[in-house]
Amino acid sequence: MNQTHTEKKIKPVAPKVQELINSSKSIILATVDAEGNPNSSYAPFVQVEQTFYILVSFMAKHTKNLADGRKTSIMFIEDESATKQIYARERLTIEATTSQIDRDSEVWNTVVAKLKENHGKVVDVISEMGDFILIALQPVKGSYVNGFGSAYFVDANLEIVEHRNDVNHQSK
Template identity: 80%
Template sequence: MNHNHSQEESQRKTKPVAPKVKELIDRTQSVILATVDAEGSPNSSYAPFVQIGNTFYILVSFMAKHTKNLADGRKTSVMFIEDESATKQIYARERLTLEASTSPIERDSETWNNVITTLKETHGKVVNIISDMGDFILIALQPVKGSYVNGFGSAYFVDENLEIIEHRNDVNHQSR
């Protein structure tokens, strides 16, 4: 038996612990957004975020196409991904992809004020300026389900609490 093959097989069966998901999020300052508009046309973008509990918050402008899609509560996917400069293998970048429900946060509510304070602490003085602009709104992104990948053959389903629930073995790679 090929020793490398058995080593790869055992790695695939070993569930990474949830802290790996948290570590990836902690190393990331912005989230990649995938939204759709009323006609079903896709749009991708990004936004700086903060995480409070299992909810992610972004402060976005209506000048950006994705903001209306997010504010209208349409299907949304978010991705946290390892920096290209830090990856050992470009085809196997560590990443967390989540389906998320979205909800606007009322301006000047307790949640708004707490999140804006956290955004200022995390992303600096620019938040003072943009949070006062009328076209900027605060959106909560609540995870529904997703997947975490940390290498070839190492993909896992993630629940709404960002916990790894099982190995994703529904698709096997095929040799030609």
């Protein structure tokens, strides 16, 4: 049975987006270097309000890309062992701006304490290493998908703003 146009307009509530974030300990990163070459990686994170923070080393390729403020995309995705349909994994993809947090700031102290709380004592060690920096990832816009035909635009506050595609997939 086909969904009606009205049924398709029903939007999932923003808490569903937050549940996906809360079920994740790390984010997938997509960055580009000065020549436009892509790099994908991941980093453990914490969220403070709508900003995500990662503590990353300059030994990693993505850190220079992030520190230089180049275009960045982050993704949260349902664990593939838990998904019912591999082609329709729940996911949140966000375009984000980046900024480096000063070591002597209150934000650094607050976020590093939260990273330690979430990810353990290793944070005490790496936060003292000179090559590790704290990066803030501020959402700009993105999309949330929670199944076939269920894709939505999200805003900078991670709120769902509209259905992404009101047109069904086309057959060959």
